Amino acid sequence: MTTTRLVVWRHGNTDWNAAGRVQGQTDVPLNALGEQQAVDAAELLVRLRPGALFSSDLRRAADTAAALAALTGLSVRRDERLRERHFGAWQGLTMAEVAETRPEEHAAWKAGADVVGGGVETLDDLAKRVGDALQAAVDAVPAGGTVVVATHGGAARHGAGHLLGWPREQLRTLRALQNCHWTELSYDDVRGWQLAAYNVGPFADRPVPSSL
Known part of the structure; x- marks a missing residue:
């Protein structure tokens, strides 16, 4: 049985995160903290030996992905469907x-x-948009490897929920992803999509920021 691993990775901190501002699809860059978070997280993710790397086209996600690209030599494939909720x-x-x-x-x-x-944007539209992009990322590479996708907090939660077939009410029981933390899913032809890990990352002691 061949199992594929999908890592759905939230971007690093931005000044709007720090100020509690709603980012949505505004193209806000990483701040110095976010840049360091991306480097620290990439040092963990590289151990998973990713075979493909995808990202939202917004800078905070693309620059987060670039930290892992620098360690792996992988190119970052950008997909605007991976943007945060508008x-x-x-x-x-x-x-x-x-x-x-x-x-x-x-x-x-x-x-x-x-x-x-x-x-x-409605949650149903968000979930389908991001879920389709996540599925496309996995379908674009051979089965059995690891795919890392850099995206946004709400996008990560609802996109993963779409793959898992979870209703919105169930997703509301999950805490927001911290900056530069990730969700890990696995897929095989027998069991389909399964949740393997949630809110994994190098900053477990830090408070959970806004997912917007």
């Missing part, structure tokens, strides 16, 4: 500002509703 009018705001200025939308988001309003 947060429409919320992008650039803190969650406190969203709650104050768009209270109904904020309440719907907090309750885990699929449709929030304000131009925010």
Whole structure:
């Protein structure tokens, strides 16, 4: 039985993460902390002997992937489907500002509703978009290897959930991925997709930041 490993890796820290701002698909770069996190995480991930490396086309994810590319010699294949959830009018705001200025939308988001309003992408659309990109990454390489995909917090959670066939209510029980942590999935023809590990990374003692 041939088993393929998929590592879904969240990007490093940014100034907007640090300030609690909703990033969504705004192209915010890594800060100095995020760059170091990417290097530290890559030193662990290289031990998994990845055979392919994919990334969101947003800089914070692509530059995170580049840290692993530097150790493996792999090229980074970018896919815009791996972008974070689009947060429409919320992008650039803190969650406190969203709650104050768009209270109904904020309440719907907090309750885990699929449709929030304000131009925010639905969770179903996010899950399918990212899940399709993850599946395409795995399908693009021979079975039995390790594929690493650098993406974003919400994208990682809902994309992996799409592959696993988990409902949104189940995904809400998972804590947000920390910066530069990852989810590991495995796939074989008998058992299909399975969750092997969640929120793995080198900074276990640090607080969990916003996944947006």
